[in-house]
Amino acid sequence: MANRLLIKNGFVVSQDPAIGNRPETDILVExxxxxxxxxxxxxxxxxxxxxxxxxxIPGFIDTHRHTWETxxxxxxxxxTIDQYLGAMIATLGPAYRPQDIYAGNLLGSLEAxxxxxxxLVDWSHCNNTPEHTDAGIAGLREAGxxxxxxxxxxxxxxxxxxxxxxxxxxxxxVRSEHFSSDxxxxxxxxxxxxxxxxxxxxxxxxxxxxxxxASRITVHVGMRITGLHTQAVxxxxxxxxxxxxxxxxxxxxxxxxxxxxxxxxxxxISIAPYVEMVLGLxxxxxxxxxxxxLNPTLSVDVVCTAPGDMFTxxxxxxxxxxxxxxxxxxxxxxxxxxxxxxxxxxxxxxxxIACGLEDRVGSLSIGKDADIVLIRADSxxxxxxxxxxxxxxxxxxxxxxDTVIVRGEIRKRDGRLVGxxxxxxxALAEESRDSVLTAAGxxxxxxxxxxxxR
Numbered sequence: 001m002a003n004r005l006l007i008k009n010g011f012v013v014s015q016d017p018a019i020g021n022r023p024e025t026d027i028l029v030e031x032x033x034x035x036x037x038x039x040x041x042x043x044x045x046x047x048x049x050x051x052x053x054x055x056x057i058p059g060f061i062d063t064h065r066h067t068w069e070t071x072x073x074x075x076x077x078x079x080t081i082d083q084y085l086g087a088m089i090a091t092l093g094p095a096y097r098p099q100d101i102y103a104g105n106l107l108g109s110l111e112a113x114x115x116x117x118x119x120l121v122d123w124s125h126c127n128n129t130p131e132h133t134d135a136g137i138a139g140l141r142e143a144g145x146x147x148x149x150x151x152x153x154x155x156x157x158x159x160x161x162x163x164x165x166x167x168x169x170x171x172x173x174v175r176s177e178h179f180s181s182d183x184x185x186x187x188x189x190x191x192x193x194x195x196x197x198x199x200x201x202x203x204x205x206x207x208x209x210x211x212x213x214a215s216r217i218t219v220h221v222g223m224r225i226t227g228l229h230t231q232a233v234x235x236x237x238x239x240x241x242x243x244x245x246x247x248x249x250x251x252x253x254x255x256x257x258x259x260x261x262x263x264x265x266x267x268x269i270s271i272a273p274y275v276e277m278v279l280g281l282x283x284x285x286x287x288x289x290x291x292x293x294l295n296p297t298l299s300v301d302v303v304c305t306a307p308g309d310m311f312t313x314x315x316x317x318x319x320x321x322x323x324x325x326x327x328x329x330x331x332x333x334x335x336x337x338x339x340x341x342x343x344x345x346x347x348x349x350x351x352x353i354a355c356g357l358e359d360r361v362g363s364l365s366i367g368k369d370a371d372i373v374l375i376r377a378d379s380x381x382x383x384x385x386x387x388x389x390x391x392x393x394x395x396x397x398x399x400x401x402d403t404v405i406v407r408g409e410i411r412k413r414d415g416r417l418v419g420x421x422x423x424x425x426x427a428l429a430e431e432s433r434d435s436v437l438t439a440a441g442x443x444x445x446x447x448x449x450x451x452x453x454r
Contacts, residue, residue: 005029005408006043010051010374011388015058015349015363021388027056029370032408037364049410053378054402055388057344058363059118059146059371060310061351063270064218064249064299067122068101068136070108071432072304075442079305081279082226085160087442088304093126093155095439098135101126103432105139108303110420113145113411115309116373116401119351119361120145121270121299123191123218123249125152125159130170137178140186144411146371148355149179150218152191163198167206175213185407187357189216196230200239207241216356217246218270222254224282233258242267247354249299252282256292259285263292268354271346272301273316279305286321287337295350298343309398314343318393340393374403 007027014020019037026041027034069088076084105122112120122140127133133151140147151171153159171190179188190210195203197220210217221232233254236242244266251259251269262269273284289296298313300306318338325336352362361371375396377385382395404412411418437443 003031003408004046005049005370005405005410006041006046007049007051007056007372007374008041008043010054010056011377011385012037012056012364013344013388013392014365015345016365019364025056027364027370027372029372029405029408032370034364034366034368034370037366049374049403051374051403053376054374055377055385055391056364057373057375057392058348058361059373059404059406060116060347061119061297061355061362062112062117062299062310063121063247063297063351063354064123064272064301065108065112065120066125066302067108067120067140068096068104068124068126069302069304070104070111070308071100071429071436075304075437076302077305079279081223081281084279084302084305085225088302089125089155089160090157092436092440092442094128095436096126096128096132096155097435098129098131100432100436101132102135102139103428105136106143107425107429108308109140109143109145109147110417110425111303111308113143113404113406114401114417115311115398116375116404117310118146118371118373118404118406119355119357120147121150121189121218121247121355122147123150123152125191126155127152127168127170128154128156130173133170133174134178137174137186144185144406144409146185146361146406148187148189148216148357150189150191153193160193160197163193164202165198166202167192167209169209171209171213175215187216187355188213189218192217192219194219194221194232195235196228196232200235203236204239204241211245215245218249219246220249222248222251222258222282224253224280231255231258233261237261237265245356247297250276250281251285251289252276254285256288259288259292259294263294268297268350269294270297270299270354271317272299272306272313273320274306274312275301277316277320283324284317284320286317287324290337290342295353296346297351297354298346310347311393311397314340314347314393317346318343341389343393344389370405370408372403372405373401376400376402
């Protein structure tokens with residue numbers, strides 16, 4: 001007999017044009033897949049989840065997060081990109097032990113699930129040893145999140161400043177040892193450096209390796225960094241390295257010509273609007289990307305600076321792009337393009353496409369995996385319901401995430417994570433924080449003056 005789950009009587013926002021948005025609708029899940037979306041479905045032999053008073057959406061998809069940094073939450077709340085690179089990559093990263101990567105990935109993945117993010121691109125660039133890599137993957141797997149693990153470099157200045165270090169050949173072992181199944185919640189990618197970060201011959205070597213391993217590629221490009229003037233996308237285009245398997249992260253200083261190259265080669269783009277503005281990476285290219293036929297995706301990036309939820313990213317992107325849509329002349333009508341509905345697509349279906357997972361997730365479509373989130377629409381900050389999409393994108397926050405389901409498995413129920421030992425998780429996070437910050441000489445003043453107080 002099939003394992004059946006029935007989500008009953010929710011306001012379904014499907015992100016599937018064939019289904020649309022439907023009030024008082026049920027979703028039937030069998031063996032982790034959506035098999036029916038309709039009112040009044042049969043409850044026989046099914047575990048029932050009462051979705052009354054909720055908006056039911058596909059799980060959010062975060063297309064770029066350095067999850068290993070989670071235990072440094074709030075360390076750099078108003079830094080610049082130069083300060084971030086100096087502190088996190090050059091100073092803190094080398095102090096990380098494998099158990100710190102595990103703790104960060106476990107905590108960060110559970111944080112994502114708690115916020116309704118069911119798919120995460122773990123942009124892992126603290127692979128100081130193979131043991132660090134294995135520990136990070138173990139943290140993702142234990143959390144039960146769907147993740148695209150993007151294997152990157154060690155955290156060191158040598159790997160990120162005019163680097164002559166090629167991507168580690170350990171990627172071959174990781175691919176074969178951890179990602180042999182096509183039906184796993186975890187899939188493989190490579191987090192590559194681009195032109196301006198490493199030498200041209202290293203760029204070509206790394207791209208060849210990724211393609212040999214049949215890996216998706218995610219790469220930072222077009223960031224406003226002191227002394228870095230490379231047009232990375234143009235360089236990749238000239239080298240013939242661009243393709244539909246690649247997601248370009250940030251792209252804040254990319255030219256319109258470069259954005260067109262991304263569109264023409266079938267690439268995707270990941271925007272982290274909160275971090276891009278706070279760190280001074282540049283203006284998020286949301287509207288410019290849409291103008292050229294690209295479907296943007298959203299990402300948290302780093303919780304040492306940004307909140308770890310998708311609600312913040314959607315609202316920041318909406319406000320930022322709309323404010324750039326008008327000038328100083330009040331007699332020129334305001335004709336903004338970006339809407340709240342666009343943002344929900346960025347955070348769901350577009351993210352699935354960027355991960356190569358659009359046949360599995362991103363919409364509540366029959367035949368797809370049941371990655372489903374219930375958002376309370378009857379809470380003090382969300383009631384009364386008028387527009388269900390607006391409830392999700394402009395009213396709700398993490399406190400309204402009632403239920404989170406990943407491939408039919410309930411990971412959060414009635415507002416609480418399921419099966420998580422919170423005291424153990426807190427101990428892991430605090431021990432990792434203390435070890436890393438102490439080793440890097442960045443112990444907070446309150447800890448120095450109040451030793452032993454937590």
